[in-house]
Amino acid sequence: MVAKQLEGKFLSASIMQQVKKDISCFPSPPRLVSLLIGSDSGALSYAKIQESACKAVGILFELVKFPASTSQEEAIDYIVKLNNDPNVTGIMVFVPVPDHIDKNSLIASISHLKDVEGISPTNMGKLFYDNSSIVPCTPKAVMLLIKSIDYDLAGKEVVVISRSPIIGQPLLLMLLESTNKSPTPTCCHIATQNLALHTKRADVVIVAAGKANLIHGEMLKEGAVVIDVGINLVEKEQNGKKSRLIVGDVHYDSAMNVASWLTPVPGGVGLVTTAVLLQNVSLLAKQHFARLES
Amino acid sequence: MVAKQLEGKFLSASIMQQVKKDISCFPSPPRLVSLLIGSDSGALSYAKIQESACKAVGILFELVKFPASTSQEEAIDYIVKLNNDPNVTGIMVFVPVPDHIDKNSLIASISHLKDVEGISPTNMGKLFYDNSSIVPCTPKAVMLLIKSIDYDLAGKEVVVISRSPIIGQPLLLMLLESTNKSPTPTCCHIATQNLALHTKRADVVIVAAGKANLIHGEMLKEGAVVIDVGINLVEKEQNGKKSRLIVGDVHYDSAMNVASWLTPVPGGVGLVTTAVLLQNVSLLAKQHFARLES
Structure with a gap:
């Protein structure tokens, strides 16, 4: 038997096309803020991929770089500010983070309403009960x-x-x-x-x-x-x-x-993972705009 | 080979003893409100077991019975009242609930701060990250x-x-x-x-x-x-x-x-399950009293 290649490009393109269409109906573009603490080269390349994917579907992408010496408290304070900023619809943190920072504490500090990676405890907890939208x-x-x-x-x-x-x-x-x-x-x-x-x-x-x-x-x-x-x-x-x-x-x-x-x-x-991230950004932005209107 | 019996009584007794000791240091006894919608006989027997276990360790137990005709909205309204009642430290709902009620919606309406069964999405989500205390x-x-x-x-x-x-x-x-x-x-x-x-x-x-x-x-x-x-x-x-x-x-x-x-x-x-429930009641009450003090 010779396996067939299960490529991601078709699925990814079809998800991105739908995301782009959805976003075009929003009152304004979603705005994703991604935090990078330190200068991990893997994270930097991923940030570039993300930036271009966001651009392709109409998401405003902002990479905020913090020096590796940033304290956990400073990082969390910044995330809390983003949680409360009505102009930010999505937040994520690149890994790895420096050793002196507890990654899980950062994740837990992201509001589940802006958690585009679907990894905050509240979004994860929904996995037990139903096919939650933000996963x-x-x-x-x-x-x-x-x-x-x-x-x-x-x-x-x-x-x-x-x-x-x-x-x-x-x-x-x-x-x-x-x-x-x-x-x-x-x-x-x-x-x-x-x-x-x-x-x-x-x-x-x-x-x-x-x-x-x-x-x-x-x-x-x-x-x-x-x-x-x-x-x-x-x-x-x-x-x-x-x-x-x-x-x-x-x-x-x-x-x-x-x-x-x-x-x-x-x-x-x-x-496909990148496309699903954009899908999460779009879904959370849609809910965000609906809350602002109501 | 003849198996050894892995009995629950010793473990259960030791957990309950610790819970009783912890509770004796609280400013007032924890108060658990358990909701029973309808009259399932299994749930009724379990409620009796729970009542006597609570009594044994110093937890105030209140069984609130609703008729099977109760609407989901009425049940959720009542849970929200309990969430906001400073005299209630723990809440749970007996299963099964009548068919016209969505069990998961009831569970999701219980504040994770009073969720003694450890099954609210927020408490469940913590299972991914650490050995959360309320499980x-x-x-x-x-x-x-x-x-x-x-x-x-x-x-x-x-x-x-x-x-x-x-x-x-x-x-x-x-x-x-x-x-x-x-x-x-x-x-x-x-x-x-x-x-x-x-x-x-x-x-x-x-x-x-x-x-x-x-x-x-x-x-x-x-x-x-x-x-x-x-x-x-x-x-x-x-x-x-x-x-x-x-x-x-x-x-x-x-x-x-x-x-x-x-x-x-x-x-x-x-x-042991009953003892762990009491342990959860005690842990949440401890956090509740600490919040009231601060």
């Missing part, structure tokens, strides 16, 4: 990608490799959303004793471990759907020349020979 | 029971049979709390294709399916720890006489021959 972007992107190929998850064995509170854990809850049509999810992570035993029996493997080549073809069941959330920067040497490239957590070539579908990295989950 | 009672009771036998969950295979938003789903998150010492949890439910395949490979089986005798000894791995959350009322005929008795989801006799530990029903998880 974490990456797991939502994974669910949309699976839906985009009309894959029926009912009763399937799904192995999620991530216990992250913003990827693996909310993904488990999203997978369990339906009363009768849920798959049986297993959550693997660094302490899992025999990872291959789990991936080998899985109809769907979703991996977000941040470890290049963690999943090889021989660890997969024939025909599995494989969703690669990993983004890893690796060095490659070819003809004596060194170069850096981005790869996922899945060993692409070997997995392509076993899986039925495989998301590429880059060009898979990441693209 | 759903049944999964917390399960975790405490496992801890009480010094069982090391790190890397173990845990099968949870429940996708309920107040049992199975929060339990998954609690199991995944630790960075390096989490087990590998799988969530089985009604749509799971081969339940026995999962229970047979599990080091720990936690079942809350509400189905008597769902789990038999031959479905278990030798030496498994088995936590039975089910409470089922069944009819039994002995010597021509019919009687009703309470059983769990596990076929007790056959499981006792295979498991290493097994919680009895009644006398297992249920007892």
Whole structure:
């Protein structure tokens, strides 16, 4: 079997098109403020991607840079100001933050009404009860990608490799959303004793471990759907020349020979995640303008 | 192997003793208001258990009964009144509620500051980030029971049979709390294709399916720890006489021959769940009195 590529570009484009259309009906453009504390290069590249995506759909994007020496109190004070600013419709904080700052405290200080990443405790708590509108972007992107190929998850064995509170854990809850049509999810992570035993029996493997080549073809069941959330920067040497490239957590070539579908990295989950973020920005802005009017 | 009984009475008594001690230092006793809409017999028996447990530790317990014809709006209005009443420190709603009422809307209307069951979206959302103090009672009771036998969950295979938003789903998150010492949890439910395949490979089986005798000894791995959350009322005929008795989801006799530990029903998880509820009442009352003082 040679897997089909489950690309993110079509899904991402269709989400962005809808977001652009919705935004064109708003009284004014949404305004997203993204905080970057320190100067992490990964965060900076992501900020650039975000800026251009925002521009494409009509969202005002503002990157506010704080020096790495910023205290947690200063950062939270600034977030509280943004919470109360009627001209700001969305807020997010880039990770990583410097070691002396507790990331979770920053997240908890963002009003759930402006939490475009869908990761504030109040928005996350809604995941237990219904298909809340503002949900974490990456797991939502994974669910949309699976839906985009009309894959029926009912009763399937799904192995999620991530216990992250913003990827693996909310993904488990999203997978369990339906009363009768849920798959049986297993959550693997660094302490899992025999990872291959789990991936080998899985109809769907979703991996977000941040470890290049963690999943090889021989660890997969024939025909599995494989969703690669990993983004890893690796060095490659070819003809004596060194170069850096981005790869996922899945060993692409070997997995392509076993899986039925495989998301590429880059060009898979990441693209859809950005589109879902814009969707959240738009939804929160819509609610924001409705509150201002009422 | 003959399993040891993992009884709830010792753990429950020790929690209640601590709660009683804590409450004795409060400026006044906590006051828990429990709403019962309709006249479900199960809820009524549970209310009686709760009343006597509250009395034992010094909590004022008030059962407010509404007729089954109560509208959702009336119920929510009443909850909002309780939210604003400085003399009320805790609120809960008995289930089931009549069909015309959306249970989740009632739960969402309870202030997270008085949510003694730990099931409001805001309290549930904290489960993603840390060991929040106010958590759903049944999964917390399960975790405490496992801890009480010094069982090391790190890397173990845990099968949870429940996708309920107040049992199975929060339990998954609690199991995944630790960075390096989490087990590998799988969530089985009604749509799971081969339940026995999962229970047979599990080091720990936690079942809350509400189905008597769902789990038999031959479905278990030798030496498994088995936590039975089910409470089922069944009819039994002995010597021509019919009687009703309470059983769990596990076929007790056959499981006792295979498991290493097994919680009895009644006398297992249920007892500890009630104690955890009192613990939540006490914690929220403590915070309530602190707010009044400040």
